[in-house]
Amino acid sequence: MDGDVIKLLCDGLPAEAVLTDPDITRSYANDMASFCPAGRPAAVVLPRTVDQVRHVMRTATALRVPVVPQGARTGLSGAANAIEGCVVLSLTAMNKIIEINAVDRTAVVEPGVVNAELSRAVAEHGLAYPPDPSSWEECTIGGNIGTASGGLCCVKYGVTADYVLGLDVVLADGRLLRTGRTTAKGVAGYDLTRLFVGSEGSLGIVVRAVLALKPAPPRQLVLAAEFPSTAAACAAVCAIMARGHAPSLLELMDRTSVRAVNAYARMGLPETTEALLLAAFDTPDPAADLAAVGALCTEAGATEVVPADTEAESELLLKARRLTLTALEAVKSATMIDDVCVPRSRLADIFEGIAAIAAKHRLTIGVCAHAGDGNTHPTVCFDPADADEARRARESFDEIMALGLDLGGTITGEHGVGLLKRDWLARELGPVGLEMQRGIKHTFDPLGILNPGKVL
Ligand SMILES: Cc1cc2nc3c(=O)[nH]c(=O)nc-3n(C[C@H](O)[C@H](O)[C@H](O)COP(=O)(O)OP(=O)(O)OC[C@H]3O[C@@H](n4cnc5c(N)ncnc54)[C@H](O)[C@@H]3O)c2cc1C
8 A cells, every 4th residue: 555655646746755765754753742643654745836735635535545744843732743654745845935025915935934934034025924933943834824823922913813814725635725815805705714724734735825914013122020929920911911001922931931941041040030921012112111011010029120121132031931842841851731721811820720730740840821812831841751750741731721621711722732632622612613623624624634633
């Protein structure tokens, strides 16, 4: 069977686009999630054109072979993990920025374009593509669309779903579907574009995207505030949002995260703080906004409020925040990164609950959060060689999701369901929601060959 699929793939693709050496294909088996099984791909295909992608999907349909689309494999839910005997369809070689249109404020891109490269390219036109996952120097626009990813500045500018205007999608049987629009407005028919955002490669292969751009905002200035407790820091977050401020970033790091970043990169963050809040403004007068927010932090109990005077200082603080997940990964030999998002009014409750779960299971759980969005990243640090600790890690991870749902939240704010949270989806959607979603999957992928076993 593997031989059949490889032969048929090679009939329509250049030889260098089809990788079959197991030593190489093995390196495409996993994304960055822990605890997610991965199979051995029959082949990894690196197409450069839409026609080549269509050939892959026609072949897969003819032979009923599963296809796993991949971007940069920075995903944190196992959604890009290979399935035994599958074709891995890596879109990383389709990495052209086709057009940047300053009048329409749009960019047309291939799926393998790296997020930060797009940001730099549009900046030359005085424009910005806001969604900025911390992995932005590696992750691709196709992967961002697959996971509906967010990032640091989403509290003000929204998430990937808010910027995808239209898509070209190769369907399971190889047909090409064009969704959405290139116009500023448009309501013709059901919003299939939005349906594909966050579908984790389970409905079709994104081969081209029309993205909305914003005028580049002024440079932001960042403030750091130290708090004696996470509860006080969360009270400051609520006060900032309730008073109508519009920070371009509002991030929270707990003591474990702060210490991990210092240990990893000698950043000199305050080691004694229980919670470090970072707020930023890219408004015409960021210093005035920071002063107002600084006062609210002090009112909420901050022991130290330090506004950055320069862009360089601001960048350093942001670097510390962007490094947090990587730094926590260095605490023990493995991590499980949760992604529970709650209404921001319940942020203090989830921090308190996670601390209780960590104490109960005798585990280190560092929490950083896109606090302005209520989106927490509790990161369970554990040693997978210690079976008991690994079991406790998995239990704590599940308990955090249960807590998030109890608080009116969602099991995933931006990382997606993948394999990691598949068993939890039914709890969040309920039976009717699940049945509707299965119907959608069947319409787009009647043979069940597109990233099977992921999401649903
Ligand atoms: C250090 C670190 C920090 C991170 N920070 C953030 C963060 O701040 N915010 C955030 O949201 N995420 C974050 N992530 C998670 C991850 O970077 C995002 O989910 C990102 O969007 C994945 O992009 P990727 O190119 O790596 O996609 P992959 O991991 O390769 O794929 C992700 C999903 O998209 C699908 N897919 C990929 N390309 C296509 C395509 N062309 N067509 C159809 N489906 C496709 C895959 O099948 C898979 O289901 C972080 C990860 C790391 C390691």
